[in-house]
Amino acid sequence: MELVVQGILLGGLYATVALGLSLVFGVIKMVNLAHGEFLVLGGYVTSLLVVSLGGDPLLLAIPAALIVGALAYPLQRYLLTPLMRHSTEAPITATFGVSVVVQTVLLLVFTADPRTLNAPYAASQVEVLGVGMRTTLLIATVIGVALVIVLDLTLRRSRFGRQVRAAAFDPDAAGLVGIDLKHTYAMVLAVAAAVSAIGGALIALSFSVDPVAGTGWLLRAFTVVVIGGLGSARGTLAGGITVGLVETIAAAVFGAQYRDVAVFGALVVVLLLRPQGLFAKVQRA
């Protein structure tokens, strides 16, 4: 029971972490290898804001999200979208380059030491269903669920959401009816980066971030997306909870050092068991 609650709470955090990747993958049909760096960057920017301005890290995660989102917009508009015409590998390679650039810059500026965000509630525990849980994980889950709902509603109800869904469904037709694809794609990456930055702040609050942590988180996020389905905010939540449960249970059974092995192993297994369905979507894109 304790494990289940822990796993579900971890899953809420994972959903936040994976939401941006899922959005980009679902709409732009592009694998963003720099996704992990959006997360890490979010953690670092929030931490910088906390140090320079002072205040609650959760509140400061919002301006941090705006900053990271603003960085992501030109990245998509002037680098990645033009590359998509060339081949499918070109944008992947470019995001790989971006991820190395961000990692190295963070290493050069902040050194390799891990960073944590501190808040009065960071170390405290609360009782959930009779199980003692870390408050930060609970907060992360609440924020994660809230983000999922907001994003889901935005995609389904708002004008911007309709444009995004049209662009995802049929880019050519969307372009014909006057949707500015370049702008829409760039906005999607910016929103994804902003959501990821909040995820990064939550990671820094619950665990820690270091300059090269992005790769591991990228794969975790990818596992969530693969399990949960593409471009669906609610699926991402389901995927996040699944991965959270798998990880918590694996850690309890095999030992905490096998967490990563379990998650990445699950990723490989799921990819292999459902290659056709997933593959068909990529080909048509």
Next chain:
Amino acid sequence: MTDLTAPRASRAPRALARLARYGAPLLVAVALLASSEGLRLATVNQLTSLLLLAVLAMSWNLVSGFGGQFSLGHSIFVGVGGYATAVILDLLGLPLVVVLVLSGVIAALIGVVLAYPMLRLRGPYFAIGTLGLALAVQGWMLNWDFTRASQGYSIPLDQSVDLLTVMRIAVVLALVAVIVSQLIVDLPLGLRLLALRDNEDGALALGVRRLRTLLPTWAISAFLVGVMGAVVALQNGQVTPQSAFSIQYTLDAVIICVIGGLGTLYGPLIGAVAVFVLRQFTADFAGWASLIEAIIVILIVRFAPDGAMGVLSGLSRLVRRALVRRRRLEASSSTESTREGVAA
């Protein structure tokens, strides 16, 4: 690739060109072996590292450049090769050449076992799947008693190899990698690979079998990288899961191939030299090399997608076109003069 578009020469020069293509690397290798005696130990070590980088990049290029399967899992083979060598030398003490070949074979076998399911994945899924595999394997190795995670597995002192010999092995390995790459390009296998990469549906419709083409290529690539990992282990005198299974090896291969030219024969060589020189110059400023490399990668992907080889072949095309134009001018002026002669 350039071979396909180049104007066809008559048979004799083609055979000569082929001889040169296989002979030149052989000559370079022989020259390196012959002159290696007098080199300083530091130079020997640097040359070894450069050659190993080139081997890694060339092997990755086979699968990912020519084959179009963007593998992010090649670090596994470096680790497997390194550990195979250390363990075999420690427990069995076979002759070195046998150990090296055996390490490559083990890496190839593991490669085939992994690739058989992985190759069902396409495009980005293949990249992410292999990356997940690489990290899962590293996570496992870091916690496995057999790999002696914390202190690593040392090559026994009485079996250790001096650096000069290591370099000579690296020279031979690099030669093998170059020859094998050229053979693959020259053989039908290479054409099938390119066909699969450029138009999978078309290739399949023409009767190209996907697994039959990709699996052998993957095995060859894994073999070469396995031996490369073995030589790395010899060079360092020990293996640790942290370094031997590090995904940095995969990243190096990607960076080198993108800079040199993905899916070209000599791109990985050019890229390896470029990256190596850059790293030598920035050795005192940790981190700057990878920053510069990554920025170059982004710029190349954006502005010169075929890498250094693309730039070179573009230049040579310009020169050739200029030559042809001049020849045509000369030819037309001479025909005009004969016409005048006839009229008179």
